[in-house]
Amino acid sequence: MVRRLLQPGEHVLHVVYAQQAPPLLHCIGLGHFVYAYHQVILVITDQRIIEALLNFRASGAGTRLRSYPYRHLSGLRLSLGKLTAVPAQGRKQGWRLRTRGDKKLLNLLLPRVQTRLLAEGAARAEALPLWHCPRCGAGVPPAPEACSACRTRFRSTRLATVLSLAFPGAGLFYLGYPFLAAHDFLIESMVFVIWLALITGSSETDGIAPALLLGGLFLLLTKIESIHLGRVVGARSIPEPEGRRELAGRLAIAGGVLSALLVVGAFPLAAAVRPRLERDLDVSTVDGAWSGSRRAADWAFSKDDPAARSQWTHARSGARLTVFAHPQSLLHDQEEFHRDYSAEMKQKVVRTLVDDEQIPAPFHGFRYVGEMRSKTGQEVALVSYFLYDQDGHDIHQVSLAVPREDAEAGEALVQDFLHHARFIEAIAPQR
Structure with missing residues (x-):
């Protein structure tokens, strides 16, 4: 040469x-x-x-x-x-x-x-x-398109850019760098999967907008880098076989259509399986033993907790019971939530008194009663019943904090609440 x-x-x-x-x-x-x-x-x-x-x-x-x-x-x-x-x-x-x-x-x-x-x-x-x-x-000129002397046509960085936008790694593969093309394909695919995971794991309160923006930014950066890499290795006067550019143009159209179909199909699916609360707990009694509010301004505590859905007061004892909701995606396991919650309580120096699956029918789930000290030094029993919503795949938590010596009475109140409770369509609390 x-x-x-x-x-x-x-x-x-x-x-x-x-x-x-x-x-x-x-x-x-x-x-x-x-x-x-x-x-x-x-x-x-x-x-x-x-x-x-x-x-x-x-x-x-x-x-x-x-x-x-x-x-x-x-x-x-x-x-x-x-x-x-x-x-x-x-x-x-x-x-x-x-x-x-x-x-x-x-x-x-x-x-x-x-x-x-x-x-x-x-x-x-x-x-x-x-x-x-x-x-x-x-x-020839720098980064040439063709040689005027021997009529050799070189691979086009512009076409490589179009191919990179159409399908991950396609531009580098067209330029003759299969190793870099495979690497680029894996990186972009990983970023796309992470993007879908962010959308799937986005909470109902935050929505999917932050996940869309963050994932879109990462994908944009990978596309820019892929285009830049194609321009770096493509500006090397690489001879192009006859007919290859026309074939690459048709592949660019096919790759663009395939990428569009993947995006059109993947994003609605990811949005559908993300955690979304479908039902709430509600109580109705003939004698008015329980009265509740879904307005955060009426609550005595947990006003700023995004998981809190409602707060209920027992007429005779004056005890306040709070209902929380934990939306779960289709990828989450309710039993895993049970294990994680128990481990989290141990890390918070909460002594476990009861941790079993004895939940009043017709509900299913688990109950957790733990002992802890309040800021004033008083021993407090935290009574929590977790209900699995089998249809909505969500978890609802009914919690009540009472003095340690009243733990059994607190459990009786929670069980009485569940005796009158039922699932209804989700009602967003007023905050």
């Missing part, structure tokens, strides 16, 4: 294996693999430096071919193992030399080469680097 560039009378002085010093954005896009994708062979001649990109394994030539004629360079130096070319026009370019012998030999060659810098003057210097077609060696 380099032989096509050599002119009559041009002599090769040395060939060096090196690594192009990548720009910062290339490092961000390629991460750990940035140096593997910037391996080059530098052919030092008596007229210029020819840079030939190597493949990922450095086992053969890549596709990008560039040159730095000495007559257009204002500086060429070797320092700390880095060869730096400073064009009179354009950005300077650096290469890291990998072997000690190459460094010593270049130190001897540079004084001879530096006498040829800007031989025609700075006014006639061209912008560097000069790009060349890997097929015929003719000059």
Whole structure:
């Protein structure tokens, strides 16, 4: 490939294996693999430096071919193992030399080469680097679309961008980087699954808007990075086989339709299975033994608890009982909630008195009675009955706090409440 560039009378002085010093954005896009994708062979001649990109394994030539004629360079130096070319026009370019012998030999060659810098003057210097077609060696513009000399068409970064937007990894696969394409597909798929999990796990009080915004931001960042990575590795004059671009265009349409169908189908499903309270507990008594309110301003406590649904007062004893609701998604297990709640109570230094599944019929669930100390030092019994709503897949909690010596009386009140309780359609409390 380099032989096509050599002119009559041009002599090769040395060939060096090196690594192009990548720009910062290339490092961000390629991460750990940035140096593997910037391996080059530098052919030092008596007229210029020819840079030939190597493949990922450095086992053969890549596709990008560039040159730095000495007559257009204002500086060429070797320092700390880095060869730096400073064009009179354009950005300077650096290469890291990998072997000690190459460094010593270049130190001897540079004084001879530096006498040829800007031989025609700075006014006639061209912008560097000069790009060349890997097929015929003719000059082409930077990041070319085609070679006007041999009619070779190169893979389009614009089409790669469209493919990346249409389907994860498709743009990189079109450019000829299956490993990067698979990596991009896995990353975007993982972000999409996390996005769905955020929507599914969003609470009823917060809604799905925060999850939509956060997941959408993450997915947008991955798409931007995928497009950027395609532009980095795509601007390497990669020849395109005949008919490949037309096929890629049809695949872009098919991938876009498939992605749209996945989004259209996945988001309604995720929104449907997210925790959403469908029913509430209500009590009706003939003798008016229990009176309740769903207005937070009427409650004596738990006014700011988003899980609180209503508060009820026993007419004869004056005891206040609070009803909470814990919406569960289809992915949650009610028995797991029982285990987690018991573990949480132990962490809060609550001594367990009762923890079983003896719940008054027709309800099912578990009861938990724990002993704890109030801020005043008084021993308090926290009586909580948890009811499983089998139809709504939710958990309703009926709680009452009484002095430790009145724990049995407190349980009797809760059981009396449940004797008159029934499920109704969910009624949002007034806050």
